[in-house]
Amino acid sequence: MYKRVRRWAGDRRIATKIISVSLVVTAIFTASGVVGLLNLRRLVAEQDREYRVNVLALARMTAVRSAVGSQQESVLSYILSEPGFYRDSYAEVIAETDRAIDTDIRALTRIGLPAAEHESLRAFAATITMWRTARDAALDAARSGDQRKAASVVLVRSEAIARAVKDRAGSFLDQLVDAVDDGARRARANSVRTAQLMGLLLGIGAITAVLLSVLAARTISRPLREVVDVLARVARGDLSRRVELDRDDEVGQMGRSLNETLGVLRNAFEEVQHRASHDGLTGLANRALLRERLGVARDTARAGLPVAMLLVDLDGFKQVNDAHGHVAGDHLLTVVAERLLAGVRARDTVARLGGDEFAVLLDGMDTREDVDAVADRLLAALQLPTGYNGATLTPRASIGVSLWDGEIPIDALMHDADVAMYAAKTGGKSRVAHAHLNASAGSA
Incomplete structure (x- = not known):
């Protein structure tokens, strides 16, 4: 009551x-x-x-x-x-x-x-x-x-x-x-x-x-x-x-x-x-979030599972902007982001570092050969043509790969991947190059 x-x-x-x-x-x-x-x-x-x-x-x-x-x-x-x-x-x-x-x-x-x-x-x-x-x-x-x-x-x-x-x-x-x-x-x-x-x-x-x-x-x-x-x-x-x-x-x-x-x-x-923590155009992780994910992946690398950093830089992106305008360039960046996300696992991280430069963190692969396979697969997927306002855009990319044992600093890892990426560019572009190999040893 x-x-x-x-x-x-x-x-x-x-x-x-x-x-x-x-x-x-x-x-x-x-x-x-x-x-x-x-x-x-x-x-x-x-x-x-x-x-x-x-x-x-x-x-x-x-x-x-x-x-x-x-x-x-x-x-x-x-x-x-x-x-x-x-x-x-x-x-x-x-x-x-x-x-x-x-x-x-x-x-x-x-x-x-x-x-x-x-x-x-x-x-x-x-x-x-x-x-x-x-x-x-x-x-x-x-x-x-x-x-x-x-x-x-x-x-x-x-x-x-x-x-x-x-x-x-x-x-x-x-x-x-x-x-x-x-x-x-x-x-x-x-x-x-x-x-x-x-x-x-x-x-x-x-x-x-x-x-x-x-x-x-x-x-x-x-x-x-x-x-x-x-x-x-x-x-x-x-x-x-x-x-x-x-x-x-x-x-x-x-x-x-x-x-x-x-x-x-x-x-x-x-x-x-x-x-x-995310890029405004593509919705990908930005540089700050990528470094945070690298800190988590350090334990995976120290446990002996292959961890790799892939730096992806588009070849001839400026020509796309000059020929078709910056809106077309933004469209191409969005397409590249979607293809990178589709080519990796949910636990991996895809980030846009700025401009036409992207990064892919492969957190714990089964073997080093799997890292190479993912890099080759991403390169092939990125180079498929895409349409925009009646025009056909065919992106090209150079990829630098650096394996990580979790011991060297994160900045050193990023530097190694950057060196490998520029080795791919100087070796003919549209290639994959490894930080521990010569540029000529990269695979197309």
Whole structure:
């Protein structure tokens, strides 16, 4: 029964919970007579003032928090989108949420908050101003094409906004719970001053008020503590936690909005991390990720399994750009990337080092002959013609192979493969050359 009551109370709006408590207490105390009614009127007036100051302030603050969360999501979406319809629509959302935030903050200043709460509101408004300054800088950076800088600025400021909203919501909730508790104590004080004949009824009313206040407080404070815990984790950079609130009141809505915001932030972090380790054109690993994979492959090499580095450089790539344009060159680079990926295993790494230079890390082959077979197979696959806008492009490549025992430094391994690749070029191009062989010993 208690669980069902808590479930029912949990789905009611916060204002409904407070009003419900007030109505029950009012009904019981009204029965105590004229004296009790006079005292109760004063109590109701005080509770009404607390409702207007605290509950409406909390509702406004919840709306501001939701608008800030929506704006952060729209700012990130704006940054990650290309100029056009979608970016314009996100700009409209940012403008609309700005208007909503300003409206609610102005309403909060007119509620008549105590001096300490009013000062906290001024500090919060200053935080919003700082956020807007950083947001505008990020939007300017996005419009200028520097999406990485824009995302970095927004994500850092999002943590500060999350902390400010958390502190403000917690302050309002504490004030609201204290107001309910003060109302119950005043009710008990008034009941003592009434006639002894009404003592039993007043005692029952006081107990009922306390029980209902505790129930209302628990349905508000417990879930909000969970939200505060999630926000504290966000402030520490932990985006893995989610708010588990299966309820329909304002706290539940705030939790769902927070979960959506955290999902957007996590996706943004993952996108930033992916861009930091992959080539933007081909989607292949970049030089930094290749070195990281080499560090892992060192153990394989030291265990005696053949590990090889293949450096692939396209022959005559400049002529393709000159004859057909850079778009054709980008198409050819993408085709080469796809063919390299198709010719190796899932555990191997294909990277673009820059321009028309690629690298293939073969992590643990069965024999050295298998390394040669893979190199020859890749060379043959790369040199198949491909069509582009009615023209036939026939890529050519030179491949340098360097075997690794895991003992020499990574830079030395890359140097050996580079020397072998240039040996293949000077030996006639469209060849495979090995770091431990003369250029003329490479196979076509």
